[in-house]
Amino acid sequence: MSCEGPDKWALLDRLTTAADSFELSHRTLTVLKALLSFVPSRHIPDGAAGIVFASNARLSERLHGMPESTLRRHLAELVRLGLIGRHDSPNRKRFARNRGGAIALAFGFDLAPLVVQAEMIETAAQQAEAQHERIQALRDRILVLRHALIGQGGADALADDVGRLLRRKPDEAALKSMERILHEALDQAAEDEIETPCVSTLPALDTDQLSASDRQNERHKQDSNKYYFDSEKSDQAMAVQSETAGNNSAQSPEQKKGVTLAEIVTACTEVRSFFPQALRSWDDLVRVGDQIAPMLGIDLPVLNEAKRDMGAESAAITVLCLLEKAATIRSPGAYLRRLTQMARDGAFSLNPMLSALTNRRNCQLTI
Structure with missing residues (x-):
């Protein structure tokens, strides 16, 4: 008495998904499908009932006239891959003998190897x-x-x-x-x-209405907000970093950072669109910064590195500043990595960022 195996069409479907793992071509799978179509039941039986004894002529007919030479090549490939076996008669003819209405003996292509490898096929399909x-x-x-x-x-x-x-x-x-x-x-x-230095796009001034001293004052105000990068570090920037780095344990967060929460709230207004509640403490600021960072596409390792080298509060302030200019900064994560490097070099300061946002200058954030 034969025992039914797996669903032949479900098994063929999973084998098709894992075709690359078994180095199976589309044509070879089509030949296997033709072999399976000669099994009367939906499930592959074991024993002689699981042997396909159709001739090459009948297989070719079911494959819409595939040349027998091509058919033999794909059948040999299925045998080589161990998906089917050959159960040959002494004269290599394919036929079956019935006994009591059931197949008692058959010679042809044995589907038992396909059943044996069903679990392996499923694993390969999942991996694919x-x-x-x-x-x-x-x-x-x-x-x-x-x-x-x-x-x-x-x-x-x-x-x-x-x-x-x-x-x-x-x-x-x-x-x-x-x-x-x-x-x-x-x-x-x-x-x-x-x-790249930020080029101011302030409206042109009527020089006839301004004195020379006024123009000099205007230039002085514009230059005072420039930030010097690590390639052009100024002694003043380094002095500020050294001063704020010292005696941190005796300073408040506002003293450490050189900015107040009020200044941050005034400069960074975009955060209210996502977190309408007021920032009442530095802990609130850090928490909000942690939530804004992934929204900007900043990876957690990048944020953690910034916290380590800048401090948690400074990193959060920087994230809020980047949110302000999100429309013009194409890679906030790259910006934050660059600023973190500057912090390690002692050339980073929060004041120019907040000043630029407060002044609402029409240029990209150049911190």
Whole structure:
């Protein structure tokens, strides 16, 4: 008495999903499907009932006229992969003998190996599905990065390379490599953008209505808000860092940072769109900064590094400032990494950021 095995069509479907793992082509799977179609029941039985004894002519007919030479090649491939076996008669003819209305003896292609490997096929199918999801997520991330790169301009060659890669069927390693290259290109562009001086777009003044001393005062006010980067550190900036770094245990957070909560609330207004409640303490500020960071696309390791090198309060203030300029900053995570590096070098200060936001100058955040 035969015992029914797995659902043949469900098993074929899972094998199709895991086709790459078994090095199966579409044509070879089609031949296997034809073999399965000769099994009367939906489930693959064991014993002689699980042997397909159809001739090559009948198989070719069911395969819409596939040449017998091609058919024999795909059958040999299925045998080589261990998905089916051959149960040959002495003269290599395929036939069956019935006894009591059931198949007692059959010679042909044995489907038992397919049943034996059912669990392995399911595992391979699950792995293939997981890999497909990873690859799809990688492709989506690369498309987003490519769009950001095109928006920055000046990287047409790399954007074209990405387009050519995605038109093919790249493996996971190739996609990860391209994602890393795009991140590096965007980070470099963000650093270049930070180091570019902000050009004021204030309306032109009527020089006839202003005295020379007034014009000098206007220039003085404009220059006073510049920030000096690590390539042009000023002695004054270094002195401020040294002074605020000393004796932290005896200072309040406002003394440590050189700014007050009131100044932060005045300068950073966008945060109210997400957190209408007033910031009443430095703990509130840090908590809100932690929630805003992922909204800007800032990864947790980047934020933690900023907290370590800037201090939790300074990192939170910086995140709120980046939120103010989110529409013009293409890579907030890269900005924060750059500012963290500046903090390690002792060339970072909060005051220019908040002053620029308070003055509402029409330029990108150049902290």
